[in-house]
Amino acid sequence: MSIWTRIKSLFNKPETDKAPSHFEAYRRELNKKNLSSFEDLEKLVAPLIRQATKMEVLPPSRPPEDSQRISHFGGQPYFESGEEWPKSKEGKHMDFIFQVFNDGTNNLPANIKLVQLFYDWEEGPWDTEDDGWLVKLYENLDTDKMIKIDKPAELEVSKYCAIAFKTVPSLPDWEGIDRYSNEASKLSCILNEEEPWDSYRQAVEKRIGEQDYQSQIGGYPNWVQGESTPDKKDGAPMELLFQIDSEDNAGIMWGDVGLVYAFYDPASKQVEFTLQCH
Numbered sequence: 001m002s003i004w005t006r007i008k009s010l011f012n013k014p015e016t017d018k019a020p021s022h023f024e025a026y027r028r029e030l031n032k033k034n035l036s037s038f039e040d041l042e043k044l045v046a047p048l049i050r051q052a053t054k055m056e057v058l059p060p061s062r063p064p065e066d067s068q069r070i071s072h073f074g075g076q077p078y079f080e081s082g083e084e085w086p087k088s089k090e091g092k093h094m095d096f097i098f099q100v101f102n103d104g105t106n107n108l109p110a111n112i113k114l115v116q117l118f119y120d121w122e123e124g125p126w127d128t129e130d131d132g133w134l135v136k137l138y139e140n141l142d143t144d145k146m147i148k149i150d151k152p153a154e155l156e157v158s159k160y161c162a163i164a165f166k167t168v169p170s171l172p173d174w175e176g177i178d179r180y181s182n183e184a185s186k187l188s189c190i191l192n193e194e195e196p197w198d199s200y201r202q203a204v205e206k207r208i209g210e211q212d213y214q215s216q217i218g219g220y221p222n223w224v225q226g227e228s229t230p231d232k233k234d235g236a237p238m239e240l241l242f243q244i245d246s247e248d249n250a251g252i253m254w255g256d257v258g259l260v261y262a263f264y265d266p267a268s269k270q271v272e273f274t275l276q277c278h
Helices: 003-011 022-031 038-048 174-179 182-191 196-208
Strands: 050-057 095-101 114-119 133-138 161-170 216-218 239-245 259-265 270-276
Touching: 022 182, 038 182, 038 196, 095 239, 114 239, 114 259, 133 259, 133 270, 161 196, 161 216, 174 182, 174 196, 182 196
Parallel strands: none
Antiparallel strands: 050 161, 050 216, 095 114, 114 133, 216 239, 239 259, 259 270
């Protein structure tokens, strides 16, 4: 048989000789588990729901006398005796972004009593390995040792903004669903082969309503540029500590209308940081 005859025979193979598509493989796998409908997708999504705390950054206002003891953006951070204003590895003072005290209802890990974020706007770090960011965690608070440290002169005066907290449900976005439920990812694909993300989006909206970018504590991240949740040592995804949106009231803009994300592993006390923007 000539080479051209062999090539022609490949193109003229009957349909039954072709390898099955990955969608067909998904369908066979899921049929064995009786998973085939949109209602099944909803049932797969429901157990993944986590509670998050949405942070609404209120318009700038005059800080109260005890602002160090209050959750807020900008203004004066909480410090205790013996501490200094945080600096980068290069020795530059970092700007104070926000702080949240754990009141037992805002989805902070139980061992964290206070979380703060400091950031070097000139350095503009994007990832954990970059210099110029600090997620400062207090596991214990001794308010008798609270002190005031004046903001370094080279840093711009920041607006004090109070925070309104609201508990909201949270689900992974399409970029990350396969890390939490491979079955939900595959079922979304066979329900809509052209736009599988739309099947998943509809299931999410049916369960918890529309998800959008927002500043929040806990829950799942809403990624701007794609799934980037770091792993724990056992390979499981780290839990979101917080994500901070670009906030007009606080004068915060992460790149081109982006967000910053911080992840935390209670076992190792490891913190990971990343920034994504449009």
